[in-house]
Amino acid sequence: MEGIITNFEFSLPFRAIVLIAICAWASLLSHKCISNFNDGARPVFPELMEGRMTRAEFAVVVTGMGFGWVLAGFSQWLGTGLIACHLTLIATDCLGAWSPNKWVALIIGGAYGALCAFGTSFINSAFTALPYNFLNDLTQISSPALPVFCMFPAVAIASQFGAKKGITTGLIEAIVYIFCTVVGAVNFGSISVSLYPYTFAMLAGMICLLVYSINGSKNAESVENDSETENLFTKNANRIKSNWVYLCIQGALNALGIHVLAQAYQPYVLSSAVLAGNMGTFELAMIGVIIAFIPLIVSTALATGVYQAVGLTTVMLVGCLAPTWWLAPVFGFVAEFVEIQLLGLLGKGLSKFPELSKCGDYIRDAMVSCIGLALVAGSFLAANATWGAVGLMIVGGFFVLNDVTGQRIPKSAVGPLAAVAVGILYNIMIFLGLVLL
Amino acid sequence: MLKIECCGLTALQTKQIIEKKFPGLVEASLDPDMIAARKVKSGDVDFYLGSCMTGGGGSLATAIMVLGYGNCLTVSKQGNCPNEKQIRHLIYSGNHKAFGYVKTHTEQVVPALVQALIDKSEGKPE
Numbered sequence: 001m002e003g004i005i006t007n008f009e010f011s012l013p014f015r016a017i018v019l020i021a022i023c024a025w026a027s028l029l030s031h032k033c034i035s036n037f038n039d040g041a042r043p044v045f046p047e048l049m050e051g052r053m054t055r056a057e058f059a060v061v062v063t064g065m066g067f068g069w070v071l072a073g074f075s076q077w078l079g080t081g082l083i084a085c086h087l088t089l090i091a092t093d094c095l096g097a098w099s100p101n102k103w104v105a106l107i108i109g110g111a112y113g114a115l116c117a118f119g120t121s122f123i124n125s126a127f128t129a130l131p132y133n134f135l136n137d138l139t140q141i142s143s144p145a146l147p148v149f150c151m152f153p154a155v156a157i158a159s160q161f162g163a164k165k166g167i168t169t170g171l172i173e174a175i176v177y178i179f180c181t182v183v184g185a186v187n188f189g190s191i192s193v194s195l196y197p198y199t200f201a202m203l204a205g206m207i208c209l210l211v212y213s214i215n216g217s218k219n220a221e222s223v224e225n226d227s228e229t230e231n232l233f234t235k236n237a238n239r240i241k242s243n244w245v246y247l248c249i250q251g252a253l254n255a256l257g258i259h260v261l262a263q264a265y266q267p268y269v270l271s272s273a274v275l276a277g278n279m280g281t282f283e284l285a286m287i288g289v290i291i292a293f294i295p296l297i298v299s300t301a302l303a304t305g306v307y308q309a310v311g312l313t314t315v316m317l318v319g320c321l322a323p324t325w326w327l328a329p330v331f332g333f334v335a336e337f338v339e340i341q342l343l344g345l346l347g348k349g350l351s352k353f354p355e356l357s358k359c360g361d362y363i364r365d366a367m368v369s370c371i372g373l374a375l376v377a378g379s380f381l382a383a384n385a386t387w388g389a390v391g392l393m394i395v396g397g398f399f400v401l402n403d404v405t406g407q408r409i410p411k412s413a414v415g416p417l418a419a420v421a422v423g424i425l426y427n428i429m430i431f432l433g434l435v436l437l
Numbered sequence: 438m439l440k441i442e443c444c445g446l447t448a449l450q451t452k453q454i455i456e457k458k459f460p461g462l463v464e465a466s467l468d469p470d471m472i473a474a475r476k477v478k479s480g481d482v483d484f485y486l487g488s489c490m491t492g493g494g495g496s497l498a499t500a501i502m503v504l505g506y507g508n509c510l511t512v513s514k515q516g517n518c519p520n521e522k523q524i525r526h527l528i529y530s531g532n533h534k535a536f537g538y539v540k541t542h543t544e545q546v547v548p549a550l551v552q553a554l555i556d557k558s559e560g561k562p563e
Binding site: 038039040041042043044046047052064065067068069071072159223229232296299300302303304350351354355357358361364365368372406407408409410411 | 472
C-alpha cells in the first residue's frame with residue numbers, strides 16, 4: 001500500500017491543463033483579495049484592502065508566510081508523487097499578491113501551474129537516469145502515514161478528554177483493525193464488502209470522538225456576541241457571498257483537480273488510499289479534516305472577508321465522490337455554493353459556543369502530530385533503504401541541526417528533504433567510485 | 438502579576454511551560470480563543486498567546502477580529518523562528534497584546550516571549 005504514484009489514470013497533458021486552470025484562477029482570486037490558501041496570511045489581506053499597506057509591503061508579508069509551506073509542499077510531492085495544494089496554492093497566493101494587475105496574476109499563476117505539472121514529471125524521469133534510482137526507497141516515506149494517521153481520534157480525545165479515554169479509544173481502534181484483517185470481507189447476499197482495516201479503525205475512533213464530544217458539550221457555556229462582532233461578521237460574510245461566482249469556479253476546479261489527481265489534498269492519506277484502491281479511507285479522513293478545519297477557516301474568513309481557496313475543503317470530498325470526471329466540477333461548484341451560504345450561520349454558532357471551536361483545534365493538532373510523526377519515521381525508513389546506517393545518520397543530523405538553527409526548514413518537510421539528500425549523496429558517491437553497487 | 442491567555446494548538450503546552458518557568462510571576466489560563474480575546478480587550482487579562490501551523494492564521498484570527506490587526510504580532514512563521522534576542526526586540530519595539538507562533542516553535546518562543554513581557558511590564562530595559 002505504500003508507494004509513490006507514477007501511473008495516473010488521466011494523461012499528463014490533461015492533468016496539466018487542469019492544474020494550470022486551478023493555479024491561474026487561484027492567483028487571480030488572491031490578487032483580487034477574494035480568497036487565499038494560507039490561513040496564516042489571510043489576516044494580512046484587509047491591510048491591503050483597506051489601504052494600510054502598499055501592494056509591495058503586502059506581498060512581502062504574504063511571501064514570508066508562504067515560503068516554508070511551498071517547501072513542505074515540494075516534500076509532499078517527493079513522498080507521494082502527488083502535487084499537493086501546498087505546492088500550488090501557497091505559491092499562487094504569493095504570485096497573486098505580487099501581480100500588479102489581474103492579467104499578470106492569471107498568466108503567472110497559469111505558468112506556475114505548468115511548471116509544477118511538467119517540472120515534477122521531468123524530475124521523475126531524471127530519477128531513472130541516475131546510477132542508483134532511489135525513487136523506490138522514497139516510497140517508504142509515506143508507508144507509516146496511514147497507520148499512524150488512523151490514530152488521530154485517539155490523540156484528539158486524549159488531549160481533550162484525558163489520557164484514559166484516549167487510550168481506550170486507541171485500544172478500540174486496534175481491536176477493530178485486527179477484527180477487520182481477520183474477517184476480511186462481509187457478504188450481504190451476493191455483494192461482498194471488503195473491510196479495509198484502516199477505514200474501519202478510523203471510523204471506530206471517530207465515533208468515539210463524536211460520543212465524547214456530545215457528552216462533553218452538555219455543559220458548554222454559550223457566549224453572546226457584542227454588536228461590534230456581529231456587524232463585522234455580517235459585513236464580511238456578505239463580501240464573501242458577493243464573490244460567489246469566482247469562488248464557485250475555484251471550487252469546481254479544485255474538485256476536478258482532486259478527481260483526476262492533478263492536485264492533491266492531504267497527499268499522504270490520499271496516496272495511501274489511491275494505491276490501496278480504497279478511496280473510502282480518504283473520504284472518511286476528509287470528513288474528519290472538514291470538521292477539524294471548519295473553526296479555523298470560518299473564523300479567519302469572517303474576520304477578514306477573504307475566503308479559503310479550497311473552501312471548507314468539502315470540495316475535495318465531493319470531488320472524490322463524483323462518479324465521473326465531468327461530474328466532479330459540478331459537485332464542487334454546488335458544494336462551494338452551499339458552504340458560502342452557510343458561512344454566516346457557522347460563524348455565529350462557533351462564536352456562541354467557543355468550546356466547539358476548541359474541539360476543531362484538538363482534532364487539527366492531533367492530525368498534524370500524527371502525520372508529522374509518521375513522516376519522521378518514514379524518512380528514516382527511506383534513508384535506511386537507500387544507504388543503511390549512513391542514511392540514518394544524515395537524516396538524524398538534518399533533524400537535530402534544523403531544530404537548533406531555528407527550524408529554517410519546516411518540521412514536516414525536513415525528513416523527506418533529508419531522505420532525498422541521502423539519495424543524491426549516495427549517487428555522488430557511486431559516481432566517484434567510493435561506493436560500489 | 439501578569440495574566441496571560443494560552444490559546445491555539447499548543448495551548449496546554451504553552452501553559453505548562455509558563456507555569457514551570459515563571460512560577461508565581463504569571464497567571465496562565467486556558468479559555469477558548471473568543472473568550473480569551475474579549476478578556477484581553479476588556480483589560481481583565483494582559484496578553485494573548487496563540488499557536489497554529491502558520492503562526493498567524495488560526496492562532497491570531499480571533500484576536501485580530503476582536504483586538505484589531507495592529508494589536509497582534511506574528512512572532513514566528515514556518516521556516517523562520519527568531520532567537521531569544523530577536524524575540525525580545527520584537528516585544529520591546531511594539532505594543533502588541535496578542536502574539537502568534539508556529540506550534541512546533543512553542544518550546545523556543547514561549548519562554549523568551551514571556552520573559553520579555555515580564556521585564557517590559559516591570560520597566561526593565563531591553
